[in-house]
Amino acid sequence: MRLGLVWVMVFSISLSLHTQTRAILQAENVSVQYGSVPAIQDINLDIPKNRVTAFIGPSGSGKSTLLRCFNRMNDTIPGARLLGRLTFEGVDLYGRNVDPVQVRRRIGMVFQRPNPLPKSVYENIAFGARINGYPGDMDELVERILRRAALWDEVKDKLWQSGLSLSGGQQQRLCIARILAIEPKVILLDEPCSALDPVSTLRIEDLLIELKQQYTIVIVTHNMQQAMRVSDWTAFFNAEVDAHDHRKNRLVEFAPTKVLFSTPKERATQDYISGRFG
Amino acid sequence: MTTIQESLGSSPEVNLERKKSSSKNLFGILMTGLTAVFTLFILVPLFALVFDVARQGLPRLGLQSFTQLPPPPGLTEGCFGNAIVGTLIVLAVAAAFAVPIGVLAAIYLNEFGKGSKIAYWVRFGANVLTGVPAIIAGLFAYTVVVLAMGRFSAFSGGVALAVVMLPIVMRTTEEGLLIVPQEVRQGSLAVGATKFQTISRIVVPAALPTIATAVTLGLARAAGEAAPLLFTALNNNFWSTDLFRPIATLPVLIYFFSIIPYRAQQEIAWAAALVLLGLVLIVSVIARVVTAKRRF
Ligand SMILES: Nc1ncnc2c1ncn2[C@@H]1O[C@H](COP(=O)(O)OP(=O)(O)O)[C@@H](O)[C@H]1O
Ligand SMILES: [Mg+2]
Numbered sequence: 001m002r003l004g005l006v007w008v009m010v011f012s013i014s015l016s017l018h019t020q021t022r023a024i025l026q027a028e029n030v031s032v033q034y035g036s037v038p039a040i041q042d043i044n045l046d047i048p049k050n051r052v053t054a055f056i057g058p059s060g061s062g063k064s065t066l067l068r069c070f071n072r073m074n075d076t077i078p079g080a081r082l083l084g085r086l087t088f089e090g091v092d093l094y095g096r097n098v099d100p101v102q103v104r105r106r107i108g109m110v111f112q113r114p115n116p117l118p119k120s121v122y123e124n125i126a127f128g129a130r131i132n133g134y135p136g137d138m139d140e141l142v143e144r145i146l147r148r149a150a151l152w153d154e155v156k157d158k159l160w161q162s163g164l165s166l167s168g169g170q171q172q173r174l175c176i177a178r179i180l181a182i183e184p185k186v187i188l189l190d191e192p193c194s195a196l197d198p199v200s201t202l203r204i205e206d207l208l209i210e211l212k213q214q215y216t217i218v219i220v221t222h223n224m225q226q227a228m229r230v231s232d233w234t235a236f237f238n239a240e241v242d243a244h245d246h247r248k249n250r251l252v253e254f255a256p257t258k259v260l261f262s263t264p265k266e267r268a269t270q271d272y273i274s275g276r277f278g
Numbered sequence: 279m280t281t282i283q284e285s286l287g288s289s290p291e292v293n294l295e296r297k298k299s300s301s302k303n304l305f306g307i308l309m310t311g312l313t314a315v316f317t318l319f320i321l322v323p324l325f326a327l328v329f330d331v332a333r334q335g336l337p338r339l340g341l342q343s344f345t346q347l348p349p350p351p352g353l354t355e356g357c358f359g360n361a362i363v364g365t366l367i368v369l370a371v372a373a374a375f376a377v378p379i380g381v382l383a384a385i386y387l388n389e390f391g392k393g394s395k396i397a398y399w400v401r402f403g404a405n406v407l408t409g410v411p412a413i414i415a416g417l418f419a420y421t422v423v424v425l426a427m428g429r430f431s432a433f434s435g436g437v438a439l440a441v442v443m444l445p446i447v448m449r450t451t452e453e454g455l456l457i458v459p460q461e462v463r464q465g466s467l468a469v470g471a472t473k474f475q476t477i478s479r480i481v482v483p484a485a486l487p488t489i490a491t492a493v494t495l496g497l498a499r500a501a502g503e504a505a506p507l508l509f510t511a512l513n514n515n516f517w518s519t520d521l522f523r524p525i526a527t528l529p530v531l532i533y534f535f536s537i538i539p540y541r542a543q544q545e546i547a548w549a550a551a552l553v554l555l556g557l558v559l560i561v562s563v564i565a566r567v568v569t570a571k572r573r574f
């Protein structure tokens with residue numbers, strides 16, 4: 001009797017541990033080509049749920065390309081072709097009946113250059129909620145979301161000004177906020193701080209750390225300190241040239257961030273994180 | 279061999295003053311002068327034209343211009359109220375055709391058919407249409423509308439002017455859509471908007487100032503055309519708002535009155551020219567003011 005209870009406890013604890021680090025997004029043998037030029041090849045990767053995963057690696061190593069696969073933004077690029085399988089909560093993202101719009105409602109994206117909609121600050125938040133049929137009080141939602149994105153105090157007097165009138169850092173936080181307004185499960189960020197000053201960058205990092213309780217976050221970054229500060233897991237991508245002089249982009253290593261930066265398994269990772277190349 | 283340092287002079291102090299006599303500066307002054315002169319060359323004919331039309335047209339212009347009918351040959355009392363109304367009606371008909379077709383075609387070309395064969399040929403067609411003489415547009419409306427309906431009408435005049443307006447509306451609208459950054463579309467798609475929602479709620483509203491310009495440019499161009507109206511809307515010496523009867527318009531009135539040898543009629547033609555010029559000017563200024571609101 002007592003033994004049985006212990007077993008149940010052990011079982012449920014291991015189950016909860018298991019579910020905590022369960023993969024929410026999975027890539028199996030994913031390759032992408034633009035026209036006939038391969039951009040990424042044979043990527044296998046599990047993105048853990050409710051964690052921050054960072055993609056690092058040199059320019060052109062395919063980080064953005066893989067990121068765009070997860071919310072089907074590659075669909076909007078003419079000539080992009082995908083091989084392999086991507087799943088979200090076990091569901092094939094590229095299944096026959098899957099609507100990319102439904103995918104993007106659950107997996108939001110923030111881009112490298114802040115791209116607020118050419119509308120008021122208020123409308124930037126309300127737009128996504130409205131088209132997704134948000135039934136509640138819009139004023140309340142806009143305030144709640146802007147507070148959540150730590151932007152309310154700065155913009156509460158500018159709600160009816162154009163989103164483009166904000167500073168670069170505020171614009172980027174507005175872009176994160178408008179994603180929060182559609183209550184996604186996953187937030188993808190493609191080098192969100194590369195156009196921003198250090199103070200704005202720290203603000204966004206704080207925001208991401210705060211948001212990871214509730215969301216799964218995948219962030220592409222060039223900044224290794226940033227990867228160390230915000231992420232739990234890190235994937236290192238590299239652009240390599242094979243014996244036949246063909247460029248090949250590869251996922252070199254994927255590990256908990258602390259492990260990857262302290263004891264990288266691969267030579268290429270070691271070289272990259274210590275700033276040595278070639 | 280002199281280094282750049284030496285050519286700057288041997289003086290030990292830093293000298294940053296402009297050197298008046300250097301050949302570079304002289305060339306600059308010369309070029310600035312030349313461009314100013316040529317700018318004047320452009321302005322001179324414009325002002326001369328406006329001045330001349332105003333000088334000849336003003337004496338006859340007054341409130342009665344907008345209320346009176348044109349006098350028959352030999353009589354002097356009257357003006358061109360019916361032609362102003364007629365021009366507005368014909369332009370309204372033209373806009374009713376050209377604006378929806380032109381704007382929708384531009385949306386198709388820029389948002390859906392990018393790089394496709396159809397887009398290529400539509401754009402090619404629009405370019406050809408821009409170069410087609412307006413009188414051919416009139417001939418087209420004559421064969422398609424006038425002959426089919428068996429009479430001259432305001433409606434057929436509107437169709438002729440629509441053909442003149444269409445390529446302008448389409449190409450200008452396309453430019454307006456083109457300057458909406460691609461990132462804005464992506465931002466909208468990334469919050470789960472469909473393509474249709476992205477276009478109708480984000481892209482088109484953002485391009486609205488340019489679309490307004492497109493419409494006014496088209497209207498301004500069409501307003502001044504007499505040739506396509508000669509054998510479509512024809513003319514009318516009386517008040518008419520009937521779409522399916524001949525109607526008086528300012529350009530046609532100017533054309534007829536300026537070639538008949540009566541002083542009163544010629545004065546009226548000048549006054550009508552002034553009103554037409556004012557109309558086009560007002561429309562263009564409105565377009566300017568609307569587009570001055572930058573959005574990006
Ligand atoms: N829209 C595109 N069209 C064609 N090639 C592209 C496009 N986007 C990226 N690529 C190519 O795919 C490769 C990977 O690019 P990308 O995913 O942007 O890398 P990263 O984000 O790591 O800098 C590069 O060789 C790049 O030139
Ligand atoms: Mg990138």
